[in-house]
Amino acid sequence: MxxxxxxxxxxxxxxxxxxxxxxxxxxxxxxxxxxxxxxxxxxxxxxxxxxPMADGGEGTLDAFLAAVPGASRRPVRVTGPAGAPVDAAWVLLPDGTAVVELAATSGLGLLARDGSERLLPLDAHTLGFGQAIGAALDAGAERLVLAIGGSSSTDGGTGALTALGARFLNAAGEPVPLGGRGLRDIAEVDLSGVRALPPGGATILSDVTSPLLGPLGAATVFGPQKGAGPAEIEKLEAGLAALLTVVGRPDSPGAGAAGGTGYGLLAWGAELASGASAVGSVIxxxxxxxxxxxxxxxxxxxxxxxxxxxxxxxxxxxxxxxxxxxxxxxxxxxxxxxxxxxxxxxxxxxxxxxxxxxxxxxxxxxxxxxxxxxxx
The missing domain is CATH 3.40.50.10350 (Glycerate kinase; domain 1)
Structure with missing residues (x-):
């Protein structure tokens, strides 16, 4: 030896x-x-x-499934970030908590499967993420854990909120297009039809502390990762600024997570938590x-x-x-x-x-x- x-x-x-x-x-x-x-x-x-760990991005569902006895995967078909159907899932924990992962429904890795030949910095959206949240609510979820890493879009969470009943309207009272392209045209937000949070509320898991706007914000820092060039970043920044003005919720750390999805979910009433520490606590x-x-x-x-x-x-x-x-x-x-x-x-x-x-x-x-x- x-x-x-x-x-x-x-x-x-x-x-x-x-x-x-x-x-x-x-x-x-x-x-x-x-x-x-x-x-x-x-x-x-x-x-x-x-x-195995996760911080709110890709793999969060698997981490919960592996760590929590009795956790079950619930299949759901949603509209992907470029408009094509995506077969995804959310996870139901034994205590009634539903874990929904943005990467699985509206993530950057889904764009190729959507058939797109390039990234869609102005058009990708989070509608499918909101549809999966809605499916969890339909199933009677008592609490939501929303993992928002790995986003493909910079839409301020408007796609997700649209799926939950929000209406984002232009000056003519018409719905604006999904994605970042339509944000600058938002003149009115109608939240009267938005679904209520479940009894236990909603917790956002994110590893990002960026604000919505500015040099450290969603468009400037993360837009290039999603294919946005300088001109597109300028348009996205202006759109997010318009969204903030109409919604009226102040900017804050973490609001820029997932292309501003953090901002949209915070406006809905969700609370922000560190993704890594939250997952670590559960496992x-x-x-x-x-x-x-x-x-x-x-x-x-x-x-x-x-x-x-x-x-x-x-x-x-x-x-x-x-x-x-x-x-x-x-x-x-x-x-x-x-x-x-x-x-x-x-x-x-x-x-x-x-x-x-x-x-x-x-x-x-x-x-x-x-x-x-x-x-x-």
Whole structure:
């Protein structure tokens, strides 16, 4: 038996593995499984505890399904962000809470499945998200948890509110088109027909603290990710400003989340919560980490926004508070991974981003093995 193997046998570690999804390439569950396999390759005597995470974006439904006994997936067909039907789902928890995920109904990843050949920065909308919320209300949901990461649109949540009974009218009293294109023409908002919140209210899960407007707002910061160029960003900003004026609710941190969907839901009466911490609380992550030696987390791209409530930062804070060593595995590192004992980027292991994205599980496994070999 070599020295490393003997050390592994004498000092087994408890390793909690809590990554977010690597958006567009691998789910949080797939990433967690690959990381666990890689760690066990190098340190088979260690205990690996899988806790796939989410922060309100893609994978939130799966995190709740995996963590809450008795949770059930409820299929629903909605209108996708470019107008084509989308087969999606929401999740019903045993206590009557319905979890609805915007990414599954109106997300950026759905545009290709809608048949669009390009992103639709002015026309994509959140109507399907509102339809799924309506389906949950129809089913008798007692409370709503609304995960709004991964949006494809910048419509201020007007599509979702339209599905719930709101009317956004131009100066002639006609409904404006769905999407960001029609926002500038809104002259009147009729909320008299909007469905009431359920008895337990609605909680928005988001990892974004941006306001609706301005240089840190929905259009300026997130519009380019959805295909908007400078001219389109200007139009979207003007449209969101018009929406704010007509609705009358002040701008606030988090209102710019999901292309302004945060603003629309706040105007409906929902409350904002940190997505990562809310999901972590539901799956019992603080308790899992309390007696861990090592905690591995990660996401597809670790960048300057990762510190603003995203999964890796939240998990690392829990790890440090528990005296565990926080480790990071990311598809790419676009910011200094401060606060982590070690970090590995898959694109560097694989020799490029394309290779890493083509086989994320393979390279995640290799990354975890490398981290495990360095662990003591």
């Amino acid at each position: 070599d020295e490393d193997a003997a050390d592994t046998d004498r000092h087994p570690l408890r390793v909690v593995i809590a990554p977010d999804s690597f958006k567009g390439t691998a789910s949080a569950t797939e990433v967690a499984t690959a990381l666990a396999d890689g760690w066990r390759d190098a340190r088979p005597a260690d205990e690996a505890v899988l806790a 019992g992550l603080p308790a899992l980490i309390a007696d861990a030696n090592v905690v591995i987390t990660g996401e597809g791209r670790f960048d300057s926004q990762s510190a603003a409530g995203k999964v890796p930062t939240y998990v690392a804070e829990l790890a440090r508070a528990a005296g565990a060593s926080p480790l990071l595995v990311a598809g790419s590192l676009a910011a200094d991974p401060d606060g982590f004992a070690a970090a590995v980027a898959l694109d560097r292991l694989a020799g490029g981003a394309a290779a890493a994205m083509a086989a994320p599980a393979r390279w995640a496994r290799a990354a975890a093995a490398a981290l495990a070999r360095a662990a003591r």
